[in-house]
Amino acid sequence: MNKLLELIFPVMTWGPKYSLDRFRADLVAGTVVVFITVPQVIAYAFLAGMPAEAGLYAAMMSLVGYAIFGSSRALAVGPTAIIAMMTLEAASSYAIPGTIDYTETVVQLCVVTGIVLILLRVVNFGSVISFLSHAVVTGFITAAAILIISNQLPLMIGLASSPDTSIVGVYRYLFEETSQFNQAVVIVSLVAVAVLVFCKTYLGSLLKRTGLADAVIDSLVKSAPMYAVVIGVVSVQLFSLDTAFGVPVVGDIPTVLPDINIVLMSLERFQALLPSALLISMVIFMESTSIGTAIASKAREKINPNQELVGLGFANLGSSLVGGFPVAGSFARSIVNFSSGSVSPVASLVTAFLVMITILLFATLFFHLPKGVLSAIIVISAWQLIDFQAVRKIFSFNGTDAVTFIFTFLAVLSLGVESGVLMGIAISFVLLIRSSSKPHIAVVGRVGDSEHFRNVERYDVRTSPKLLALRVDESLYFVNTRFIETFILNDVADRREVEHVLLICTSINFIDTSGLEMLEELSENLSEVGVTLHMAEVKGPVMDKLKETGFYRNMSGQIFFTTDIAMKELAGI
Numbered sequence: 283m284n285k286l287l288e289l290i291f292p293v294m295t296w297g298p299k300y301s302l303d304r305f306r307a308d309l310v311a312g313t314v315v316v317f318i319t320v321p322q323v324i325a326y327a328f329l330a331g332m333p334a335e336a337g338l339y340a341a342m343m344s345l346v347g348y349a350i351f352g353s354s355r356a357l358a359v360g361p362t363a364i365i366a367m368m369t370l371e372a373a374s375s376y377a378i379p380g381t382i383d384y385t386e387t388v389v390q391l392c393v394v395t396g397i398v399l400i401l402l403r404v405v406n407f408g409s410v411i412s413f414l415s416h417a418v419v420t421g422f423i424t425a426a427a428i429l430i431i432s433n434q435l436p437l438m439i440g441l442a443s444s445p446d447t448s449i450v451g452v453y454r455y456l457f458e459e460t461s462q463f464n465q466a467v468v469i470v471s472l473v474a475v476a477v478l479v480f481c482k483t484y485l486g487s488l489l490k491r492t493g494l495a496d497a498v499i500d501s502l503v504k505s506a507p508m509y510a511v512v513i514g515v516v517s518v519q520l521f522s523l524d525t526a527f528g529v530p531v532v533g534d535i536p537t538v539l540p541d542i543n544i545v546l547m548s549l550e551r552f553q554a555l556l557p558s559a560l561l562i563s564m565v566i567f568m569e570s571t572s573i574g575t576a577i578a579s580k581a582r583e584k585i586n587p588n589q590e591l592v593g594l595g596f597a598n599l600g601s602s603l604v605g606g607f608p609v610a611g612s613f614a615r616s617i618v619n620f621s622s623g624s625v626s627p628v629a630s631l632v633t634a635f636l637v638m639i640t641i642l643l644f645a646t647l648f649f650h651l652p653k654g655v656l657s658a659i660i661v662i663s664a665w666q667l668i669d670f671q672a673v674r675k676i677f678s679f680n681g682t683d684a685v686t687f688i689f690t691f692l693a694v695l696s697l698g699v700e701s702g703v704l705m706g707i708a709i710s711f712v713l714l715i716r717s718s719s720k721p722h723i724a725v726v727g728r729v730g731d732s733e734h735f736r737n738v739e740r741y742d743v744r745t746s747p748k749l750l751a752l753r754v755d756e757s758l759y760f761v762n763t764r765f766i767e768t769f770i771l772n773d774v775a776d777r778r779e780v781e782h783v784l785l786i787c788t789s790i791n792f793i794d795t796s797g798l799e800m801l802e803e804l805s806e807n808l809s810e811v812g813v814t815l816h817m818a819e820v821k822g823p824v825m826d827k828l829k830e831t832g833f834y835r836n837m838s839g840q841i842f843f844t845t846d847i848a849m850k851e852l853a854g855i
Contacts, residue, residue, distance in 0.1 A: 312632025
């Protein structure tokens with residue numbers, strides 16, 4: 283019973299060990315994180331087509347929900363750039379951003395996303411996520427980042443958002459409307475970009491000369507969005523940039539806490555939003571678990587992927603209760619949280635509390651915040667999502683991965699985020715099946731007098747003309763059985779002296795019905811030409827399946843315990 287409760291409520295594992303010293307560490311970390319959280323979530327609210335306060339509300343409640351049910355001590359949950367963009371793309375199919383219908387749609391989408399994440403836990407989706415290739419994820423993130431950056435460019439020069447958010451539509455809009463740009467907005471945006479780039483590139487090295495601790499320096503560097511916000515607000519107030527030069531600003535942010543509302547919707551609405559929610563949920567999980575795993579490895583800890591689904595599910599449900607939008611783990615805020623010394627989810631609760639204080643006491647300070655600064659924050663954050671080193675590795679290491687990356691990248695850019703993700707997943711599975719359909723098959727021989735056996739094309743090995751020993755580096759199932767059978771029969775046909783075929787099964791973890799039928803046909807076909815089929819090193823689960831069938835009793839040859847024994851008995855080598 284206790285184990286079950288610990289699974290549902292991870293607080294039961296660390297709560298009894300919590301101390302005042304740990305709280306002091308969490309207090310510091312949670313306080314530092316709020317300085318990067320507030321400007322980012324306001325920016326991402328606009329990116330999602332929602333009012334500024336929706337970002338603050340979503341951050342506040344999602345942090346609470348995740349702190350209770352999540353398994354990572356340092357993952358900072360809240361609005362993120364990619365999820366905000368996916369939200370905009372999904373919800374704008376049903377309503378116009380800025381309308382009441384749009385806000386309702388976004389909140390409903392958040393509810394469905396939360397439910398889907400929890401349901402994915404029920405089916406143990408945490409283990410399934412590994413089927414998404416690194417190339418698909420990298421291609422998706424890279425293209426999504428470019429889309430995010432492109433859609434912010436009009437706002438950074440004083441134009442309205444592009445009515446067409448596709449990559450082609452955005453740049454066509456920019457080309458047609460460039461003459462209408464606002465010089466003041468451009469200057470404000472460029473100053474914000476300069477501040478953010480300076481902090482990322484130079485501030486750390488400058489602060490090191492002061493002798494500050496690395497954790498403090500890292501936190502100060504990561505707080506760059508707040509510096510840009512302060513400079514933007516002060517500039518607007520000093521030079522009346524909003525009234526005199528037409529610089530768009532955030533405006534009023536309610537200084538009251540949101541009402542708690544349970545969102546209800548029809549079954550038809552739920553079904554309509556379900557496909558988008560499922561895709562968003564998958565991206566939320568990928569984004570969050572990759573961050574959480576990376577942080578956990580630094581601390582020599584581990585996270586539970588299935589428990590993460592629960593934590594993220596309740597984080598999104600919490601966001602929906604206050605009129606927020608879908609949330610995920612934030613890379614920048616999580617790193618700041620970790621480097622600032624967080625030791626438990628209490629740090630997230632501290633951040634949530636301080637976000638609440640910001641809403642009640644300091645929201646009016648953001649009235650004069652230029653929207654161009656928010657766009658600059660989004661652009662720099664999106665740019666940091668692009669992992670150029672990972673892209674280079676994909677292209678230099680594996681051609682299949684390169685094709686998958688290019689396909690996903692172009693699909694996201696041309697078709698949009700949701701369709702692009704689906705196409706990327708589809709091509710990933712197609713290429714996986716294609717690769718499995720033609721597995722690597724090695725003809726092997728003995729290395730000297732050892733008990734080691736290697737590919738005859740790669741090593742100087744001992745072989746016998748009457749024995750063909752093959753190692754199939756793949757399980758036997760419907761997509762590859764025909765290829766394997768044809769390969770073996772053709773090889774036997776080319777070797778007239780062969781009396782025995784030895785199938786080495788060290789890499790065969792599974793055999794389906796098609797694989798079994800192939801082995802039966804292969805044994806019969808070889809017997810007709812005077813060749814005996816043998817097997818070696820068959821794994822336990824596979825052997826169990828073979829014993830359940832007539833193949834084990836009727837096969838022409840033997841099943842040897844080791845390749846060494848088989849080689850000695852069949853060929854004397």
